[in-house]
Amino acid sequence: MASRASDIGPPESPGDPDDADRLAVHLVPMRRRHLRAVMRIEAQVYPRPWSLPLFLSELNLRTSRAYFVARVGGTVVGYCGLMLVEGDGHITNIAVDPLWQRHQIGTRLLLNATRHCLARGATRMTLEVRMSNRAAQTMYRKFGFEAAGVRKNYYAESREDALIMWAYGLDTAKYAERLSVIESGIRGSTLVEDGDFGR
Numbered sequence: 001m002a003s004r005a006s007d008i009g010p011p012e013s014p015g016d017p018d019d020a021d022r023l024a025v026h027l028v029p030m031r032r033r034h035l036r037a038v039m040r041i042e043a044q045v046y047p048r049p050w051s052l053p054l055f056l057s058e059l060n061l062r063t064s065r066a067y068f069v070a071r072v073g074g075t076v077v078g079y080c081g082l083m084l085v086e087g088d089g090h091i092t093n094i095a096v097d098p099l100w101q102r103h104q105i106g107t108r109l110l111l112n113a114t115r116h117c118l119a120r121g122a123t124r125m126t127l128e129v130r131m132s133n134r135a136a137q138t139m140y141r142k143f144g145f146e147a148a149g150v151r152k153n154y155y156a157e158s159r160e161d162a163l164i165m166w167a168y169g170l171d172t173a174k175y176a177e178r179l180s181v182i183e184s185g186i187r188g189s190t191l192v193e194d195g196d197f198g199r
């Protein structure tokens with residue numbers, strides 16, 4: 001298992017962008033003890049945050065779900081959830097603390113989710129994203145997601161439409177090259193509880 005991020009981690013705030021090369025991010029499976037921090041982020045980034053019971057029920061579905069948190073030092077700064085069904089990976093949730101956005105935390109989480117899909121035999125990934133959420137869509141496109149349809153009024157509180165996106169051919173050499181380019185662009189280091197990538 002990788003060393004504890006708190007042993008190697010930089011300060012518990014984003015700091016200067018030049019600190020990016022020193023940034024040590026630790027990705028670990030989400031556990032109940034992370035949920036307080038997760039809920040705090042959830043409340044900040046979504047108009048209709050997931051409830052605690054919803055997170056708990058997701059964590060209980062061990063065979064078909066994979067949830068990871070990103071930690072810097074001892075602080076949870078983001079998280080990502082994946083549902084695996086018949087060869088497809090479905091990103092159920094991905095969010096980064098507003099203080100930590102644009103520090104490649106989302107990229108690290110999505111890269112890890114993609115690798116997790118591959119390890120579990122999934123060759124396609126899908127997700128829904130708000131039509132207006134250009135920031136997330138830009139990140140997804142970097143991972144090869146393309147628009148495939150629209151779910152009308154998907155977000156109940158605002159009746160906003162969801163864009164359905166898919167990424168195919170996760171098991172191809174072309175996609176491996178895409179991931180390797182993404183990975184080589186990540187500054188700092190990323191430690192995953194059962195492996196590591198990045199510098």
Ligand SMILES: CC(C)(COP(=O)(O)OP(=O)(O)OC[C@H]1O[C@@H](n2cnc3c(N)ncnc32)[C@H](O)[C@@H]1OP(=O)(O)O)[C@@H](O)C(=O)NCCC(=O)NCCS
Pocket residue numbers: 045046094095096097100101102103104105106107108128129130133134135136138139140
């Ligand atoms: C979407 C989200 C998870 C991205 O996390 P992040 O850690 O900030 O993303 P990264 O730093 O890894 O950025 C990856 C790329 O996404 C794009 N991107 C991210 N935020 C962006 C923004 N605010 N504006 C424009 N592009 C953006 C950029 O292309 C960026 O690469 P670059 O920094 O090299 O230009 C984060 O913005 C977030 O939590 N948003 C609120 C919750 C949410 O919308 N979740 C998605 C639901 S479908």
